[in-house]
Amino acid sequence: MDISRARVATAAGFLSQGVILLSLTTRLPDFQDRWGLSDVTLSLLLLMMILLAGVGSVSAEGLARRTDSALLLRVGLVTVAVGVPVLCTAPAAAVFVLGLAVYGFGLGMVDASTNMQAVAIEHRYGRPILPSFHGAWTLGGVIGAAVTLVTSDLPLEAGAALGVIPLLVACAPFLPRDHGPTELATRVAVPWRPILLVGTAMVLFYMVDTAVQTWGPLFVDHTFTTPERYVALPALCYLLASGTVRLAGDAVVARFGPVPVLRAGAVVGAGALAIVVFSPTWQVAVLGFSILGAGVAVVAPLSFSAAARIAGGEGFAPAVRQARVDAVIARFNQFNYLGALLGSVLTGLVGKDSLRIGFAVPMVLVLGILPLAPAFAPRILPTRVSAPRPSASGSGS
Structure with a gap:
């Protein structure tokens, strides 16, 4: 299979996820008004969606042992395509909650399987390309937030048209697994300790990322007398800056290395949140x-790259390596939802009286x-080879 076509298809999966998520979150004030939701109630509904996304990701982990991530991605995209029209056109609050639940489950499957595809393609290329995949997600988010800006006068029901996007992407030529399912990968010990360290950093990133996408529009709407047309700007500008850095991230990380890039980003991020809070x-x-x-910007893609590198290990056959990586990435994706839980729910609950206080939490963390x-x-990693026998000249092989 042409690997470049699979790369474009997977990028389209990331992009569609960004378009839909940001189209929905930037209209949260409208959903909140339609159904009379308090900030606490909204936080609880977001908690439900995140937990179901976690269930979707866990389901992807279990199914990855028996099928490939291309099929899982298609199933997840179709699930999202069903949930979005339901929550946008809901005639009653109960139907809105049902649509949100279906969307959340599909969100988790797509998150896990797009990253499975991405790390498999990155391994084929043999160089860092995860930042550009996540850049495609960010570009989709920019498009979604921009759509909200220009269609803010349209009724919420118009958002049902977004369901067409994942249906189209589901027909794309994703990367198939080039071998049958293998149980050997599940019996080989995975070094979870270093993966947990990387995962903790991803939790902190998604805490910040989800707080911005969920509560950024509400922050400027509740804290200031912001014109309604501009309440999507926090998420839009955040994503524009993030996407620019991600699209250049492959080269930046290759030049400076992940450690200094991450440290600089953490300091800049804390300072930026201080600007928001004050x-x-x-x-x-x-x-x-x-x-x-x-x-x-680059914390998430570097996290998935690092987890895949650790999971893949050295010396495994390609079939075993890909199965190991698929299973680990699906489980690793749970860190995404733990961070999202902190970002959307904790920020909302702590900031129920003032979102300035809510954003002070990620500022420190x-x-x-x-x-x-x-x-x-x-x-x-050291390669396991037999110790060479000393030669007559005294040199090793």
């Missing part, structure tokens, strides 16, 4: 969100990436 106007808050996007950065450094 912002005197909505324009300054938007500036802070923009700087934040640039600072933390994002600095936790600093001590975790060394876990991302590539390690040269």
